[in-house]
Amino acid sequence: MSTSSIHADKAIAVGSSSAQQGAVKPDERARAEGALKRFLGRPESASLAGVVLVFVVFGLAAGDSGMFNLDGVVNWMQVAAYLGLIAVGACMLMIAGEFDLSIGSMIGFAGMMVAIPTVYFHWPFWLAVLFAFAGSMALGWLNGYLVIKTRLPSFIVTLAFMFILRGLTLALSIMFANRTIVSGVGDLAAHDWLGSLLFTGNLGGGLFDWVASQGWIATADNGRPLVAGIPKVIAWWAVLALGASFVLARTRFGNWIFAVGGDANAAKNVGVPVRRVKMALFVFTAFCACLFAVLQVADVGSAAADRGLQKEFEAIIAAVIGGALLTGGYGSVVGACFGALIFGVVQIGITYTNLNSDWFRVFLGVMLLVAVLFNNYVRRRVTEAR
DSSP states (O other): OOHHHHHHHHHHHHHHHHHHHHHSOOOGGGOOOOHHHHHHTSTTHHHHHHHHHHHHHHHHHHTTTTTTSHHHHHHHHHHHHHHHHHHHHHHHHHHTTOOOTTHHHHHHHHHHHHHHHHHHSOOOHHHHHHHHHHHHHHHHHHHHHHHHHHOOOHHHHHHHHHHHHHHHHHHHHHHHHSSSEEEOOHHHHHTSHHIIIIISSEEOHHHHHHHHHTTSSOBOTTSOBSSOSEEHHHHHHHHHHHHHHHHHHHSHHHHHHHHHHHOHHHHHHTTOOHHHHHHHHHHHHHHHHHHHHHHHHHHHSEEETTTTTTHHHHHHHHHHHTTOOTTSSOOOHHHHHHHHHHHHHHHHHGGGSSSOTTHHHHHHHHHHHHHHHHHHHHHHHHHHHO
């Protein structure tokens, strides 16, 4: 047999062997998931689907009512932004396996920490704002310290602070103003360098004036645009959400947050500073609540004892709709922002329809139940996949 024949036989043998190997059925464990399954595995999948559904519903029910005009969009975006600020903090804390039920009361208390020194002690607005942030974050640290030191559930500790702060807010407002509202802050904030720079007014006013002069957006009788710019609360929400998303997805601290929420004891055994992570998140949640309060006081011009009422529950609902599990270790800041957006669209959208606004609470309850059921399904699916 010639050398070429021998090489040909070997090539045929190798080809047959390769063909047989190629015919072997691939391991099911290496099977690629479909796009739909990958989407459903994302924490924010339910909230994104909810956003689409809400836009479709209100597009059909109120599409010609002005809800989706520029001024209407700014209205519901502003509502969503306020809730989004505290939903970001609540979501990150929930991913770490903890709750803060004092967020709403912190909003009212922080508002008084800004208004009372400014109006009655004649502090500069910027100094009152720094005082409010320092006091709020100190209370957040105290919340975290008590939760860690006593090993009591954060639900119980922060529930106590919810009543303490609400009572202090009411007592202080009556003590100084003899009523539950402290007004007169708006002008002081507008003329303060820090207030005018960060908390009052709008962004992009010149751009909106130019766009209005081109006839691209609606204007008032004097020729000025109906929307003077982007409210600063929306800009704050965007910055806070982007920063928190980056921390969760791209930093070691973000990995620590997921690890602490998944199994705190296991995380501690591999060197994760569990106590430091939890206390930092309680402080961050208090910061978000104070930011909400400062922006609201600067915008409305007053502080009130009932500000932030039930906002703690709305923030938690937004986080749950966004995919955060009540047991911790799983969630998405982007999803929480989608949850806040759903709130804003529905709360303002109902006013553009003939529906009674009382149905808003019914909608929130239904959305919470659906989100919990969906998240429970996702958790079982993830656990079984492991």
